Amino acid sequence: LLLPGTGLARAQKFLQRVQSVIKATMINCGPHKFAVTMSMGVASYRGKLPPDPEKLLVEADKALYRAKRAGKNRIEVAPILDMIHGEDPSLVHQDEKRFLFSHFAAPSSHTEQNKD
Numbered sequence: 001l002l003l004p005g006t007g008l009a010r011a012q013k014f015l016q017r018v019q020s021v022i023k024a025t026m027i028n029c030g031p032h033k034f035a036v037t038m039s040m041g042v043a044s045y046r047g048k049l050p051p052d053p054e055k056l057l058v059e060a061d062k063a064l065y066r067a068k069r070a071g072k073n074r075i076e077v078a079p080i081l082d083m084i085h086g087e088d089p090s091l092v093h094q095d096e097k098r099f100l101f102s103h104f105a106a107p108s109s110h111t112e113q114n115k116d
Helices: 008-024 053-070 094-105 109-113
Strands: 026-029 032-035 040-042 075-077
Touching (some): 040 053, 053 075
Parallel strands (some): 040 075
């Protein structure tokens, strides 16, 4: 699947939904029923460099084979291709974002108590 304009996190969530639907679908073959699983590999660019379709396919394929080696019904992610050359030092890391913005995600119990 090609998902242009879709970030890595959204692509993973989409593929997890696809995976769930496939796993829940039973295939009837006479008196027998079969379930199917699906392993997937994901590769992505952030847009810092022009995408190289060949490299994208190679990296997705490597991730797919890592998923297959790790077990059934898995999704493996390749490193973000235009981030391999080094991360922009001005970017905030994901764990830092979670820390900085965690109190905005849900009201605290203290806030909920003071509403009355």
